[in-house]
Amino acid sequence: MTPNIAAAKAALSHLDIETSAAAVKAKSRDFFWYSPVLKARLDNVMADFVVSPRTEADIIEILKTCYTHDVPVTTRGSGTGNYGQAMPLAGGCILHLRHMAEVKEVHPGRVIVEPGCLLKDLDAACQAHSGQEIRMFSSTWATATIGGFIAGGSGGVGSCTWGSLRDLGNIIRLRVVTMEAEPRVLELRGDDLARVSHAYGTNGIITELEMPLAPAYDWVQMFVATDDFYDAAALAEDLANEDGILIKLATVFEAPIAKDFFQRVAPYVTQDTHLVALMVAPHSMDGFETFLRRRPAAKVIYRSDTAEWARKPGLVFEYGWNHTTLRALKVDPSITYLQVRYGGTAQIKLIEEMRDALSPEVLQHLEVMREAGKVVFAGLSLVKFTTEERLDEIIRMHEEAGAMVFNPHRYTLEEGGRQTVDDRQLAFKKEADPKGLLNPGKMISWDVPDWDYTRMYSYAKIREVGRS
Amino acid sequence: MTPNIAAAKAALSHLDIETSAAAVKAKSRDFFWYSPVLKARLDNVMADFVVSPRTEADIIEILKTCYTHDVPVTTRGSGTGNYGQAMPLAGGCILHLRHMAEVKEVHPGRVIVEPGCLLKDLDAACQAHSGQEIRMFSSTWATATIGGFIAGGSGGVGSCTWGSLRDLGNIIRLRVVTMEAEPRVLELRGDDLARVSHAYGTNGIITELEMPLAPAYDWVQMFVATDDFYDAAALAEDLANEDGILIKLATVFEAPIAKDFFQRVAPYVTQDTHLVALMVAPHSMDGFETFLRRRPAAKVIYRSDTAEWARKPGLVFEYGWNHTTLRALKVDPSITYLQVRYGGTAQIKLIEEMRDALSPEVLQHLEVMREAGKVVFAGLSLVKFTTEERLDEIIRMHEEAGAMVFNPHRYTLEEGGRQTVDDRQLAFKKEADPKGLLNPGKMISWDVPDWDYTRMYSYAKIREVGRS
Ligand SMILES: Cc1cc2nc3c(=O)[nH]c(=O)nc-3n(C[C@H](O)[C@H](O)[C@H](O)COP(=O)(O)OP(=O)(O)OC[C@H]3O[C@@H](n4cnc5c(N)ncnc54)[C@H](O)[C@@H]3O)c2cc1C
Ligand SMILES: Cc1cc2nc3c(=O)[nH]c(=O)nc-3n(C[C@H](O)[C@H](O)[C@H](O)COP(=O)(O)OP(=O)(O)OC[C@H]3O[C@@H](n4cnc5c(N)ncnc54)[C@H](O)[C@@H]3O)c2cc1C
Numbered sequence: 023m024t025p026n027i028a029a030a031k032a033a034l035s036h037l038d039i040e041t042s043a044a045a046v047k048a049k050s051r052d053f054f055w056y057s058p059v060l061k062a063r064l065d066n067v068m069a070d071f072v073v074s075p076r077t078e079a080d081i082i083e084i085l086k087t088c089y090t091h092d093v094p095v096t097t098r099g100s101g102t103g104n105y106g107q108a109m110p111l112a113g114g115c116i117l118h119l120r121h122m123a124e125v126k127e128v129h130p131g132r133v134i135v136e137p138g139c140l141l142k143d144l145d146a147a148c149q150a151h152s153g154q155e156i157r158m159f160s161s162t163w164a165t166a167t168i169g170g171f172i173a174g175g176s177g178g179v180g181s182c183t184w185g186s187l188r189d190l191g192n193i194i195r196l197r198v199v200t201m202e203a204e205p206r207v208l209e210l211r212g213d214d215l216a217r218v219s220h221a222y223g224t225n226g227i228i229t230e231l232e233m234p235l236a237p238a239y240d241w242v243q244m245f246v247a248t249d250d251f252y253d254a255a256a257l258a259e260d261l262a263n264e265d266g267i268l269i270k271l272a273t274v275f276e277a278p279i280a281k282d283f284f285q286r287v288a289p290y291v292t293q294d295t296h297l298v299a300l301m302v303a304p305h306s307m308d309g310f311e312t313f314l315r316r317r318p319a320a321k322v323i324y325r326s327d328t329a330e331w332a333r334k335p336g337l338v339f340e341y342g343w344n345h346t347t348l349r350a351l352k353v354d355p356s357i358t359y360l361q362v363r364y365g366g367t368a369q370i371k372l373i374e375e376m377r378d379a380l381s382p383e384v385l386q387h388l389e390v391m392r393e394a395g396k397v398v399f400a401g402l403s404l405v406k407f408t409t410e411e412r413l414d415e416i417i418r419m420h421e422e423a424g425a426m427v428f429n430p431h432r433y434t435l436e437e438g439g440r441q442t443v444d445d446r447q448l449a450f451k452k453e454a455d456p457k458g459l460l461n462p463g464k465m466i467s468w469d470v471p472d473w474d475y476t477r478m479y480s481y482a483k484i485r486e487v488g489r490s
Numbered sequence: 491m492t493p494n495i496a497a498a499k500a501a502l503s504h505l506d507i508e509t510s511a512a513a514v515k516a517k518s519r520d521f522f523w524y525s526p527v528l529k530a531r532l533d534n535v536m537a538d539f540v541v542s543p544r545t546e547a548d549i550i551e552i553l554k555t556c557y558t559h560d561v562p563v564t565t566r567g568s569g570t571g572n573y574g575q576a577m578p579l580a581g582g583c584i585l586h587l588r589h590m591a592e593v594k595e596v597h598p599g600r601v602i603v604e605p606g607c608l609l610k611d612l613d614a615a616c617q618a619h620s621g622q623e624i625r626m627f628s629s630t631w632a633t634a635t636i637g638g639f640i641a642g643g644s645g646g647v648g649s650c651t652w653g654s655l656r657d658l659g660n661i662i663r664l665r666v667v668t669m670e671a672e673p674r675v676l677e678l679r680g681d682d683l684a685r686v687s688h689a690y691g692t693n694g695i696i697t698e699l700e701m702p703l704a705p706a707y708d709w710v711q712m713f714v715a716t717d718d719f720y721d722a723a724a725l726a727e728d729l730a731n732e733d734g735i736l737i738k739l740a741t742v743f744e745a746p747i748a749k750d751f752f753q754r755v756a757p758y759v760t761q762d763t764h765l766v767a768l769m770v771a772p773h774s775m776d777g778f779e780t781f782l783r784r785r786p787a788a789k790v791i792y793r794s795d796t797a798e799w800a801r802k803p804g805l806v807f808e809y810g811w812n813h814t815t816l817r818a819l820k821v822d823p824s825i826t827y828l829q830v831r832y833g834g835t836a837q838i839k840l841i842e843e844m845r846d847a848l849s850p851e852v853l854q855h856l857e858v859m860r861e862a863g864k865v866v867f868a869g870l871s872l873v874k875f876t877t878e879e880r881l882d883e884i885i886r887m888h889e890e891a892g893a894m895v896f897n898p899h900r901y902t903l904e905e906g907g908r909q910t911v912d913d914r915q916l917a918f919k920k921e922a923d924p925k926g927l928l929n930p931g932k933m934i935s936w937d938v939p940d941w942d943y944t945r946m947y948s949y950a951k952i953r954e955v956g957r958s
Contacts, residue, residue: 130621131707131736131773153598153620154705157734185733191777192734212780234734234773237622237705239599263863265653266625266660266702268599305599305702309659312680395731395865 023457025114026091027070033087038074038121046072049098049116054106056347058358058407059431059478066486069096069110074118078197078229081117082205085227088115088459089201096461097223099138099170102162104344106433107174107222111463113485117227119169128152131235132194137169137228144168148235155238157184157192161343168231172196173223179271179301179339182262182390182397184236193219195232200454208454217450222435224461224468225451241270241301243326243338246314247291251276251377253319254296255370255388255399260313261300262390262397267309271301272390273342276377279385279404283350286335290323299338343402346387350404358413360384361428362401362420369399375423382406384416401425434479436466441475443467491925493582494559495538501555506542506589514540517566517584522574524815526826526875527899527946534954537564537578542586546667546675546697549585553673553695556583556927563669564929565691567606567638570630572812574901575642575690579931581953585695587637596620599703600662605637605696612636616703623706625652625660629811637696640664640687647739647769647807650730650858650865652704661687665698668922676922685918690903692929692936693919709738709769711794711806714782715759719744719845721787722764723838723856723867728781729768730858730865735777739769740858741810744845747853747872751818754803758791767806811870814855818872826881828852829896830869830888837867840893850874852884869893902947904934909943911935 031041040046050068054060070093075081088095094114101108110116119138125147127134133148133156141156141163148154158180160171172193177186184192193215200206208226210218218226248254251274258272280287280297291297298320302310304327314320324331326338335341341349350357364372377386385404390397405416417427432438435447448467451458458468463481466473473479499509508514518536522528538561543549556563562582569576578584587606593615595602601616601624609624609631616622626648628639640661645654652660661683668674676694678686686694716722719742726740748755748765759765766788770778772795782788792799794806803809809817818825832840845854853872858865873884885895900906903915916935919926926936931949934941941947 129773130705131771183733189734190732190780191736191774194773194776211776213783234736237598264658265651265860265863266657268659268702303599305597305662306659308662308679312658315681392733395733397863 023092025093027093027114030087030091030093030115031071033091034073034084037080037084038076040072046070046116049101049118050110052101052106052108053104054109054433056104056351057431059410059413060106060433063480064106064109064111064433067109067111067484068113069116070113072116072118074121076121078199078207081199081227081229082207084115084117085199085201085205086203089203089205089457092457092459094459094462095201097173097227099167099173100140100162100165102160102166103170103174105430105438107464108170109433111433111481111484114459119167122229123167126230128154128235132232133235134230134232135168136230138167140164141166141168141171145238149238153238154235156180157234157236158187161339161345163339168233169228172219172231173221173228176220177391178343180236182269182272182392185392187219188216191234193231194234196228197230198226198454199229200226201460202454202456216444217446220435221447222461222464224435224455224465225447226454226460239268239303239305242304242307244300244302244322245287245324245335245338246298246300247295247321247323248298248319249294249296250319251296251386252370252374253317254298255373257317257320258298258388258390259397259399261310264309264313267306267313268303269301269306270303271299271339271342273299274386274388275299275341275346276381276386279346279350279387283346283353284335284341286331286333287324287341290331299342301338343389346402347404356407358405358407359387359430360401360403360405360417360420361430362403363398363426363428364401365393365396365398372423372425373399373401376403376420376425379419380416432478434464434466436473437475437479491560493561495561495582498555498559498561498583499539501559502541502552505548505552506544508540514538514584517569517586518578520569520574520576521572522577522901524572524819524826525899527878527881528574528901531948532574532577532579532901535577535579535952536581537584538581540584540586542589544589549667549695549697550673550675552583552585553667553669554671557669557671557673557925560925560927562927562930565637565641565695567635567641568608568630568633570628570634571638571642573898573906575932576638577901579901579949579952582927587635590697591635594698596622596703600700601703602698602700603636604698606635608632609634609636609639613706617706621706622703624648625702625704626655629807629813631807636699636701640699641689641691641696644688645859646811648704650737650740650860653860655687656684659702661699662702663700664696666694666922667697668694669928670922670924684912685914688903689915690929690932692903692923692933693915694922694928707736707771707773710772710775712768712770712790713755713792713803713806714766714768715763715789715791716766716787717762717764718787719764719854720838720842721785722766723841725785725788726766726856726858727865727867729778732777732781735774735781736771737769737774738771739767739807739810741767742854742856743767743809743814744849744854747814747818747855751814751821752803752809754799754801755792755809758799767810769806811857814870815872824875826873826875827855827898828869828871828873828885828888829898830871831894831896832869833861833864833866840891841867841869843891844871844888844893847887848884900946902932902934904941905943905947
């Protein structure tokens with residue numbers, strides 16, 4: 023099965039197609055470099071051409087053409103994925119969705135939108151229409167697309183209230199085009215959503231999404247400082263457990279993250295300041311202030327509605343979620359991170375154990391989430407990277423203590439997750455992408471069904487230079 | 491301190507005042523008769539006159555006048571309180587708030603309203619203004635006032651998401667007039683709210699409220715049937731723990747409550763049908779249906795959006811909360827109820843224990859609530875009443891098993907609650923009602939500071955006939 027790139031390009035030449043090496047190279051990169059492990063492996067990956075459809079009919083034509091000519095297709099929203107989700111490992115076509123960004127319908131509690139719409143544009147449209155916004159978004163709100171968030175993300179700002187994207191009710195409907203001789207258009211709902219959400223575009227292209235909405239508020243963004251790490255953690259957890267106080271973000275940063283990595287915050291904190299970032303609904307501020315008065319150890323050092331800082335810090339959520347690592351990386355390129363699932367009633371004990379064993383090599387960055395109705399901490403711990411061996415050892419230490427780690431230093435669906443095949447996604451790929459042309463190399467179970475996960479998977483057909 | 495009723499009436503005669511025995515008697519009754527215990531004790535209580543202010547200035551004048559003439563004042567919203575909260579034990583003046591019902595301002599997430607506004611009118615105004623509604627309401631939504639709900643209620647429909655009225659953030663601000671020679675107008679926020687919320691109007695009259703709002707949706711109301719009680723309970727609990735599925739009500743009724751007491755539901759259930767009443771946001775129905783497919787034991791027998799019942803059941807929440815008892819009472823006047831706090835991780839075990847020991851003398855009616863961030867069951871168990879002694883024994887059995895009971899067969903603040911004085915309320919009464927004229931007899935700690943709660947409190951100055 024050798025791709026006939028030239029034939030595909032010729033057949034698609036009437037569309038918005040890019041073939042210059044510079045343009046193709048730029049669109050063949052996402053935030054994979056965020057991981058030192060992935061950076062070493064994916065730096066020279068490159069597609070052959072980029073095509074940007076304007077309609078679902080264009081997508082059908084592109085898929086049909088690439089199917090005929092055995093050309094791999096890797097879909098791209100904005101390319102902010104940081105596990106190399108959008109890296110075209112086998113070259114071929116980048117299907118770029120920037121032109122498909124229309125907000126089609128807004129109703130009470132839901133919106134229908136095209137996949138290429140930026141999260142921030144989607145929010146602006148819903149806000150303007152009827153004071154609504156999406157329930158949750160990745161901290162890349164300003165740059166990422168809704169399609170990329172659903173296909174490549176898992177949750178974020180808002181997950182402290184609404185849980186994760188995969189939870190029932192957080193996606194209503196996905197319209198998907200298959201990669202076959204005659205591409206089909208499917209409407210997926212309910213259990214079927216799990217086939218393509220968080221499947222990295224390996225088994226279908228999302229052409230339309232129906233998402234639930236929440237009311238849009240002028241969230242008060244805050245930084246709260248404490249001298250004790252556990253005061254900061256308790257504040258975030260307890261606040262999230264206040265049923266009458268509506269929040270959208272509660273993030274905890276161990277010292278000296280704020281001092282060392284948050285430039286605009288640094289003047290207001292010391293090396294020993296632990297920080298909590300919060301977004302609270304304006305009509306909950308009275309309740310929040312009452313809550314805070316009961317915790318004299320905590321001090322609000324920044325409030326977006328009354329800010330007196332000479333240099334404003336910008337959006338507070340752009341310090342949380344995966345942005346924490348990004349900020350740290352910019353100051354100290356040797357920093358990387360881990361995704362840790364604490365949870366359970368003993369979560370603070372577990373965090374304490376990890377802190378005692380590993381701080382400051384590993385610094386705690388905690389995000390409050392809801393999971394099965396309960397407030398839990400997700401850890402996006404900052405790690406001072408030395409070697410891959412030490413990183414693996416740190417992961418092992420977590421797992422031995424009972425903290426599950428989702429490895430962000432892997433580009434496959436399975437290794438970043440629970441290291442098991444998602445049968446629904448695999449079964450759907452067999453049906454919807456029989457030639458295995460969609461985002462090749464990302465679903466191990468497709469290529470090597472009996473992979474044992476003791477070592478890092480390396481896609482055999484990885485292609486390191488452009489062939490166009 | 492003998493009240494000079496005649497002088498007060500004369501001084502207030504330019505206001506909307508009623509003095510005819512029939513009118514005064516009608517407004518001297520609330521839903522106290524709901525409890526066989528209270529019915530026996532309060533049936534002949536009656537005020538001397540009713541005055542209905544139109545403005546806060548009127549209220550100040552009325553309080554000042556009654557203060558001068560030592561006339562007791564019992565405030566009345568709609569009189570739906572079922573613990574005798576609004577019964578004028580010492581006679582005197584009924585301050586009726588029906589004319590003060592204006593919705594003053596609606597903003598994103600909050601509303602400012604006068605106390606006499608009916609809950610349903612408040613919702614209609616917020617819905618019309620900007621698609622909003624109050625977070626929670628008593629099941630007496632159609633008839634009760636917002637002031638009465640705050641002063642006499644505790645939570646209800648919506649508490650499965652937002653917790654109770656007393657939780658931080660569920661009331662923003664109360665404006666209160668005191669009962670002094672020169673009445674003061676106070677604005678209470680934060681911790682100070684606890685002074686007057688759920689204080690039965692014993693220490694100040696609420697003249698304006700600022701309440702948080704949530705988005706208004708066209709909630710899908712449902713009845714779901716199961717053959718096993720624990721399937722029904724698990725369904726309600728698990729659904730409330732689905733973070734992505736937005737609900738406003740989840741109520742469980744043990745069989746044969748539905749068959750015996752819910753007339754319009756009866757044709758669709760059997761003597762053995764356990765029932766769950768639900769309100770689910772329309773945009774969460776896809777998620778809900780997926781959730782339900784995983785529970786083949788549960789069957790939706792009624793959906794408000796696709797209903798095919800010949801005789802519609804009306805609003806589903808009017809089967810839950812305190813309406814369950816009302817419906818049962820109408821069929822079997824010997825039914826009464828208990829308010830039980832289960833909660834904790836072993837709550838289902840506790841419920842099972844009570845059921846094993848007491849069903850069918852006590853039938854489980856459970857309401858899902860949020861408490862400190864967790865889903866818990868509040869029990870409003872139906873009790874086949876025989877004697878006061880047996881009722882006390884049933885309460886004791888609950889308490890010995892570890893289920894706290896809030897006794898709804900008492901008219902004082904303390905006995906219906908945790909049997910302790912709320913110091914904040916008492917302290918505020920000393921300051922705001924120095925003569926003890928506001929709703930006399932309802933705060934034991936005011937009259938008999940060292941009451942020991944081993945027997946039912948009986949207000950010494952209870953007055954059984956009208957004196958006007
Ligand atoms: C600084 C930073 C912060 C981040 N914060 C978060 C966070 O808070 N939460 C979170 O979940 N993630 C986070 N991420 C990861 C990523 O940014 C998000 O998942 C983001 O929403 C992806 O959107 P995108 O448009 O950039 O998608 P891309 O990176 O372009 O694509 C992501 C994946 O989806 C596939 N895809 C894109 N569109 C479609 C489509 N229409 N149909 C099928 N497949 C498609 C791509 O092939 C790729 O596999 C972060 C990343 C960075 C670098
Ligand atoms: C069938 C039924 C169902 C019910 N369901 C619920 C429920 O789900 N949840 C719940 O919490 N309760 C419930 N209740 C109790 C009661 O109906 C509610 O608390 C209701 O909201 C009270 O409103 P109201 O206007 O009737 O108040 P009223 O009965 O008139 O007054 C209640 C108390 O508040 C005081 N008060 C009223 N207005 C003011 C004011 N402006 N300032 C100071 N004090 C004031 C009164 O003096 C009285 O003590 C129920 C009762 C019945 C009969």
